[in-house]
Amino acid sequence: MNRKADVVVIGGGPAGLAAALQADAAGASVLVLERDKEPGGILQQCIHNGFGLHYFGEELTGPEYAGRFIDRVKQTGIEILTDTMVLEFTADRRVLAVSAEHGLLEIEAGAIVLAMGCRERTRGALSIPGTRPAGVFTAGCAQRLTNMEGYMPGRQVVILGSGDIGLIMARRMTWEGAKVMAVCELMPYSSGLNRNIVQCLVDNDIPLKFNHTVVRIHGRERVEAVTISEVDVKTKRPIPGTEETIPCDTLLLSVGLLPENELSIAAGVEMDSVTSGAVVDEERQTSIPGVFACGNVLHVHDLVDNVSHEAELAGRSAAAFAKHPAPAARAHRVIAEGGVRYAVPQMLSDKAEGKIDLYFRVGDVYRGAALLVKSGERTLLRRKKPIMTPGEMEKVTVDVTGLTDDVHLSIETEG
Amino acid sequence: MRYDVAIVGGGVVGCAVARELSRYELRAVLLEATEDVAMGSSKANSAIVHAGYDCKPGSLMARLNVRGNALFTRWCEELEVPLSRCGSLVIGFDEADRAQIEELYAQGVKNGVPDMQIVDGNRARELEPSLSDQVTCALYAPTGGITCPYELTIACSENARRNGVELRTNAPVTAVEALADGGFALTCGGERVEANYVVNAAGLFSDDIARMVGDDSFNVAPRRGEYLLMDRNACHTHKVIFQTPSKMGKGVLVSPTVDGNIFAGPTAIDQTDRYDTEVTQAGIDTLRKLAVRSVPTLNFRAVITSFAGLRAVPSTGDFVIRPCETAPHMVHAGGICSPGLSSAPAIAEEIVGLLRGQGMDLREKADFEPHRSHIPAFRKMTREQQAEAIAQNPLYGRVICRCETITEAEIVEAIRRGARSVDGVKRRTRAGMGRCQGGFCSPRVMDILSRELQLPMEEITKFGGHSNLVVGKLKEVKRV
Numbered sequence: 001m002n003r004k005a006d007v008v009v010i011g012g013g014p015a016g017l018a019a020a021l022q023a024d025a026a027g028a029s030v031l032v033l034e035r036d037k038e039p040g041g042i043l044q045q046c047i048h049n050g051f052g053l054h055y056f057g058e059e060l061t062g063p064e065y066a067g068r069f070i071d072r073v074k075q076t077g078i079e080i081l082t083d084t085m086v087l088e089f090t091a092d093r094r095v096l097a098v099s100a101e102h103g104l105l106e107i108e109a110g111a112i113v114l115a116m117g118c119r120e121r122t123r124g125a126l127s128i129p130g131t132r133p134a135g136v137f138t139a140g141c142a143q144r145l146t147n148m149e150g151y152m153p154g155r156q157v158v159i160l161g162s163g164d165i166g167l168i169m170a171r172r173m174t175w176e177g178a179k180v181m182a183v184c185e186l187m188p189y190s191s192g193l194n195r196n197i198v199q200c201l202v203d204n205d206i207p208l209k210f211n212h213t214v215v216r217i218h219g220r221e222r223v224e225a226v227t228i229s230e231v232d233v234k235t236k237r238p239i240p241g242t243e244e245t246i247p248c249d250t251l252l253l254s255v256g257l258l259p260e261n262e263l264s265i266a267a268g269v270e271m272d273s274v275t276s277g278a279v280v281d282e283e284r285q286t287s288i289p290g291v292f293a294c295g296n297v298l299h300v301h302d303l304v305d306n307v308s309h310e311a312e313l314a315g316r317s318a319a320a321f322a323k324h325p326a327p328a329a330r331a332h333r334v335i336a337e338g339g340v341r342y343a344v345p346q347m348l349s350d351k352a353e354g355k356i357d358l359y360f361r362v363g364d365v366y367r368g369a370a371l372l373v374k375s376g377e378r379t380l381l382r383r384k385k386p387i388m389t390p391g392e393m394e395k396v397t398v399d400v401t402g403l404t405d406d407v408h409l410s411i412e413t414e415g
Numbered sequence: 416m417r418y419d420v421a422i423v424g425g426g427v428v429g430c431a432v433a434r435e436l437s438r439y440e441l442r443a444v445l446l447e448a449t450e451d452v453a454m455g456s457s458k459a460n461s462a463i464v465h466a467g468y469d470c471k472p473g474s475l476m477a478r479l480n481v482r483g484n485a486l487f488t489r490w491c492e493e494l495e496v497p498l499s500r501c502g503s504l505v506i507g508f509d510e511a512d513r514a515q516i517e518e519l520y521a522q523g524v525k526n527g528v529p530d531m532q533i534v535d536g537n538r539a540r541e542l543e544p545s546l547s548d549q550v551t552c553a554l555y556a557p558t559g560g561i562t563c564p565y566e567l568t569i570a571c572s573e574n575a576r577r578n579g580v581e582l583r584t585n586a587p588v589t590a591v592e593a594l595a596d597g598g599f600a601l602t603c604g605g606e607r608v609e610a611n612y613v614v615n616a617a618g619l620f621s622d623d624i625a626r627m628v629g630d631d632s633f634n635v636a637p638r639r640g641e642y643l644l645m646d647r648n649a650c651h652t653h654k655v656i657f658q659t660p661s662k663m664g665k666g667v668l669v670s671p672t673v674d675g676n677i678f679a680g681p682t683a684i685d686q687t688d689r690y691d692t693e694v695t696q697a698g699i700d701t702l703r704k705l706a707v708r709s710v711p712t713l714n715f716r717a718v719i720t721s722f723a724g725l726r727a728v729p730s731t732g733d734f735v736i737r738p739c740e741t742a743p744h745m746v747h748a749g750g751i752c753s754p755g756l757s758s759a760p761a762i763a764e765e766i767v768g769l770l771r772g773q774g775m776d777l778r779e780k781a782d783f784e785p786h787r788s789h790i791p792a793f794r795k796m797t798r799e800q801q802a803e804a805i806a807q808n809p810l811y812g813r814v815i816c817r818c819e820t821i822t823e824a825e826i827v828e829a830i831r832r833g834a835r836s837v838d839g840v841k842r843r844t845r846a847g848m849g850r851c852q853g854g855f856c857s858p859r860v861m862d863i864l865s866r867e868l869q870l871p872m873e874e875i876t877k878f879g880g881h882s883n884l885v886v887g888k889l890k891e892v893k894r895v
Contacts, residue, residue, distance in 0.1 A: 015781065035814065060652075085814035085817065085820075087820070096798075097811070098801070098814065099812050100809040100810060101806040102812070103802055103812055104798065116733050117855055119855065120851070122719070122720075122850075122854060123852070124719045125850075125852075127692070129694050129695050129696045129721075130693055130694065131692065131693050131876070132694075132722065133882060134877035134878075134882040134883060141853075141855075141857060141858065145884075148858070149858060151872055151885035151887065151888055151889065152885060152886050152887055152889055153874070153886070154885075155895050157893065176889055176890075176892070177893065177895065216693075221881040222883065235648045249886070348508075392750065
């Protein structure tokens, strides 16, 4: 089947839905391709609350947050094809997808929005030694089994990694009657939100062990125990003699998320090796003209509220491109350095002017330090922050009118 | 009912023997202890079809490896099993290595290995550009190749069943009684199975089976080998790269797989536990250190999983392939370590010859079907074939495993062919073998297994036994 749309959105999660709504509002015809049976993405399995404080000014559950966008989409002419998997897209903006209902679909797109989200790092990627029994799950996989399928993955649980999904699952499984023995975190700080550490671990008396990792998995058929060990703060290698074996039947992994960019890489989109997402400009346009990216496929966010804002920008940009396809020339780079791990956007086009939001993450915990944004000799911004941690994405707004040089973000510590 | 022959063990050897015996008018049964075929050494090894230069001339290993290597082409064609004759290199870094390589070459000539060459470092790097610039010489064997060991095993079992062999899984043989008439009564899974002949292909447990009829002429010891499997982008290596061998085996190798991944391995650790396939930090460290000597650009950040397998090392130093000393209607195919996979088709022929020698009546079937088809893979089809496949079966349009692009139609067909667990589906389709390692698709594969097998989710396992994936429904699980 052959089709056409002004804007094709790949992925019907929070990013895809927000992008679709804005593209539709700008007058574009919009087609959303979603691989799951319903739109909403991972939000549908996040049945806890805490979503929407920034975007809606109230606290919603994941399905409620998704539901608001889905309700809005229903009032528009946006078409969503579910149970539909995109197999590839090309630089001339042809999208090939497949579904049981429609077979192979070839779609000619005026613009494409990439909103495929991210996946979890696995045990294999970490090379955790030990046996390979049942009972080792990524936290998100366990969350799906619990919240979508209605099954308990295990009774006695150790969690490796203090990412938000792991923290949420520590509480969830405790409430369902499981015993969460410990959460181990390799780093001396958590990559999760502070509110989740308090509400999920502290409130449930679950120990959080910093500078710890799992060094061995035991059990032939089902996990029987894991051995954890303290690690050297600098080398991250286990310290001999600090091992402790904890009996459990389940090991959950919450050790990081990776943007799912197989389609983007195959199409030739330029990638950022730090974010594992595309390199984009202030419009969220990638290196391929007319292809935009937003949400967790661009860089992993902590808050869906930020995803929605970013996706709206990408959706507006995609609609504008579909109407007037004019590739923007890249004028200046946005460079993360001196304690700043990455910044998005990584580029500014020659059209960039006025106030622009820069999102960034730091590489370590900084207290009382300042963020410095410079372009040549010009200081665009210096802002002191009481604390900045790798677990929380930061945002600053700078005026980029009349720039003549690249933009540099760095951390300025006292003294 | 008494069977003409019972084959004990559903590894690559047992399944190849079953397939070879299915050419004849026989009532045959294959007894497998676990829930599926290819669950032991056959699922976790180097997947190499060895050329045959590293076995001692005159040994069974040498003869069957070279013969097996030659047979692989036909077997893989008939069974639609992937085989790539990518060629292998044994690389050397100094004069001592060169001496060993020359020895291997001479041995290969004696064993009848065709087309080998000793090449210098530059020629070696022309053949395999990813090689270290420290390499000074290499033995190149163009007949060396790679296959998929569990797929070969599964294919043999499917083809054997198609030709009338009965497969019983979850049927561990716990006792064998030699009967007065020369036949046997086997106790397996609480049942008594009688057969005129027995083929002992029990791998790591083949010495146990022999001892059940009083034959203690050999022992089998497990030797663990650990592996690191990398994503497709880890480096571009197209040939099998060995370092010079040691007493413990063929050394650490770097090799492509037939699916386009790269692996490094194995280690070689002697142990007594015949179930322990643990991966250790020490093993991982060893592999990282040794593998980069061969291929310095190997990217360990691209590791997607690590695993270990056990080789069944015979105390005799050679494959134990001969009639049992105490009950000659039992024929051993025991202690099959490397090059067991390469030899498997030849071992099957050998076993049939030995059974004939013991008086087995072998009449060829008129209607033997040598062909078996792989489950048609959506990802390997042209666009036209994909459209046609979906028109025939809409489940080809539903992608379940997104990393490897595996559709629901393939998973349903795998279950129809005998997969009963998530790993069984994985080995037959590749669902869950990609970079997310089943993070997204395993709940959906569990759903499909539950639906197709009409089993509750609580009974769905990773690989049979007690490897259950969920412990119960919410609210029905007791609080800890």
